Structure formats: structure tokens, C-alpha cells
Amino acid sequence: MSMHLFRDLENVRQELLAMGGLVEEAINKAITALVNRDETLVAAVLEGEEVIDQKEVDIAENCLKVLALHQPVASDLRFVVACMMVNNDLERMADLAANIADRARFLIGLAPISIPEDLIGMTAMARKMVKDSLDSLVNEDAALAREIIQRDEEVDETHRLMYQTVQDHIRQNPDTLDEAVHILSVSRQLERIADHATNIAEEVVFMVEGQIIRHQSDAGEMPPK
């Protein structure tokens, strides 16, 4: 590989990892803002979103530059294509973190309500999926990526159950309708964050193995030896 290509690929890798770190931090801050009713963290997430948006544009431009100047093939090509897709997923995750921060801001302005235990569990699952998806990207770990894909169903199921939980809560506490709706919205944002972590995991499998496993019901299963 030419030194020029190596340098440009490494640059994309470092930028993407830095962006991944920012997105992970934004999600963590948004959730903490919600649980701790912390307006400072809400502001930090919303301000950080602009930085992430700019990073997304920079990374997309650098990926295009690599494609145009070096015309990479094989693993280098898969890496650049995967980076472009991961870049898009990370930016969407940052948007969702900002949505959670928005919900937190509304909730801070309302009377405190207890956060459903399932939602706490769901935040832990989604955060772990985000962290692991980035680790699988860094370490080019397709086995971990496949495991993440399998976890998504659990988050989806928890989100489905959240509807019932919120309905029950509203029936018992009709005066907290607004709060409950915001909580349900947070659940929805977390479920979508987990979907994007799943996308990243699928992109890691593509990058490592060259197989496109999107839209496959058995995507999380290991390929036959």
C-alpha cells in the first residue's frame, strides 16, 4: 500500500473513532441529564450536536477523497465504504441523543416522576451496544459485532413493553400524562439508538468478512466454518 493511501485511511479511522467517542459521550450525557434532571448536561448535549454534524461532513469528504484519489480495492475499499455508513449512523445517534436531551429538558420543567425500571435497564443495554459496536469497529471484531446484532431484539422487546408500562402509569396517574409521554419518547429514541448500533455492527461484519448481512433474520449468527 502506498504511504499516501495508508496515511489517508488512518486519518479517516482516527476521525471516525473520535466521532464515535463524542457520540457515546453525548448519549451518556443525555441519559444522565434525564435521570439526574441536569440542565447543564442538556445544554452540553445540544451544543455538542453541531460539532458532531461538522465532523460527519469532514469524514464524508475525506472518504470521498480516498475513493477519488486512491481507488481502493478489497479490504481497503470495504473499510472506506463501512466508514461512510458508520459515519452516517453515528450522526443519527447524535441526533437521537439530542432528542433525549430535549425530552429531559421538558421533564426537568415538570414535576419529578419515577423513571420506569425497564427504561433504566434499556439505557444500560443501549449504551453497552453503542460502546461494543465502537469496540468491534476499532478491533475489527466480527464475532462481537454479531453478538451485538442479537442483542437488538431484547431492546426492541423492552420498548414494546414500555407502551404497556406507560399506559398503566397514565391510568394510575392521569395528571402525569405529559411526563409519561416524554418517557415513552425517550424509550423510542433509545430503541433507535440501539438500531444504529446494530447497523454499525452489520457494517463491521461487512468490513471484516465482506458479507452484507443487512435484512437477514440470522444476521447475528456465526457463518458456517
Added chain:
Amino acid sequence: MISPAEISSPGRVVTTGLADGVPAGGAEAHVRADSFWVYYHGKAAVSDVTLSIPSGQVTSIIGPSGCGKSTFLRAINRMNDLIPGATTDGGLYYDGHHVYGEDVDVTVLRKRVGMVFQKPNPFPKSIYDNIAYGPRIHGIRDRSTLDGIVEKSLHRAALWNEAKDRLDDNALGLSGGQQQRLCIARALAVDPEILLMDEPTSALDPKSTARIEDLIGEFRGRYTIIIVTHNMQQAARVSDLTAFLYEGYLVEFGETEQVFTRPREKQTEDYVTGRFG
């Protein structure tokens, strides 16, 4: 025509990790090498190559300098016979006939298996005589028949419009790109079935290169094309199948799209990504 699944079937991978290149399911192989070797003064330049090149498709042979790709190409129409000390072993078949069989008429073989070289090499004759040269050798004397062959060949090589008003001009007056298309027309004039191309665009500018690549695309289905190229983007652009040779051995043979996006062998991966070679 062989299907991608038949080529890329994991079951077809043999000891060196390469596809053995034998089309499955009775697919038609136009050229087939079976443990084929070429030696120069006893030193192997092509080693134990087994592959089948299907009819009507474009097959690229890639690999670093000295890997044996041009030697393999030249073996197919016995151009290596002209090199002192060149010997072969194993099987090399064309339409099922052994290329190195005792009963092979090399002139007839080269009529059916045409060749285009790296550097355009027109004869120092008129454009017309360059094209008519081969048919005349094969006994065609009738002027109107030769006229028809010249026009058809120049049309197929996309040179007719540029050459039709100067057929009696010396071919050496053509530009490099035109000379190469003339050489292609000359090869087509004897109505070959296979066209061997040994780095046919490496001496040409990008525009002339694009015209030759377009021609290769138009020839698909009509001729079986085997092209040796150092330009991997060219191999990726023009060919249906790609064979990677390294130090005389066939490392990998498969669909071009697969070889350039998901090579099976690490050596192929390292070569196409420029990590060695």
C-alpha cells in the same frame, strides 16, 4: 457461460487456496490449462497452473512483473515457441485440443487465437495491406472479398471512420492509439475466436486507452478475450473473471467483482491493495 456461483463455490478451492478454475456443471471452457508448466532453460516460469477460461467472456490475468502472466498468455497461441529454451509440460487445451499436440498446425492455431501486443506494431505497409495481410496468407486473393474483410475489421476495431479515406496511407502515419486499433483490426481480419491482449494499453494515453477498453466491452460475447494487464483498475473495469498469478503459480481465479472486493487469498488481497508487488 458459467455462473458466478459455479466459479465462487467454496468447494472449488484447492490446496493453494485458489479456485481450481474448472467451470462446474459442464460449462463450456474455451481455453483450459491442466497442471500446465512453462520453463525457460529448465527454470519454471509458469508452474502447475490449472484453470478454465470460459467462452465469450473477458478474463484478466494480473500479477507482479515476472509472475508468468505474459508467458502463460503467449503459451496459448504458442508464441513461446519462438523463444529459445522455452519448453512446456502438462495440458493446455483449446476447444478440447491440446495446444502443444503433435498434430497442431501452429498457423491455424494463431489464426484462431489472435494476439495484440503491448506496443502497437503495424507493418510498414498501407493500412489496407496491414489488414489484408493475414487473409492473404490464408489464401484469400479476391479483391472484393479482401475489401469486405478490411472494412468489417476496421469497423469492429472502431477505426473505419478515421481510416476509410486513407486506406493506402502508410500505417506508421497513424497515432499510437490508432495503430493499436489497427493491430486489433489486423487480428480480427482472420476471424479469430480468441483474442490475447498483452498489456494492450500500457503505451497509450488515457483517451486511446478508453477506446480500447470500450472495444473490449463490445467484443464480449463475440470473442473470448484474455488480457494481461498491470493496470488493476483496468482489470476491474473490463473483465468478467480475474486470475492472479504469483511466482508462476495461480493463486486465485474468480469473478472480477469478487477478486477486487472480497479476495479469498491473503496474497491476492496484499497484491490488489498494493501491499506488495
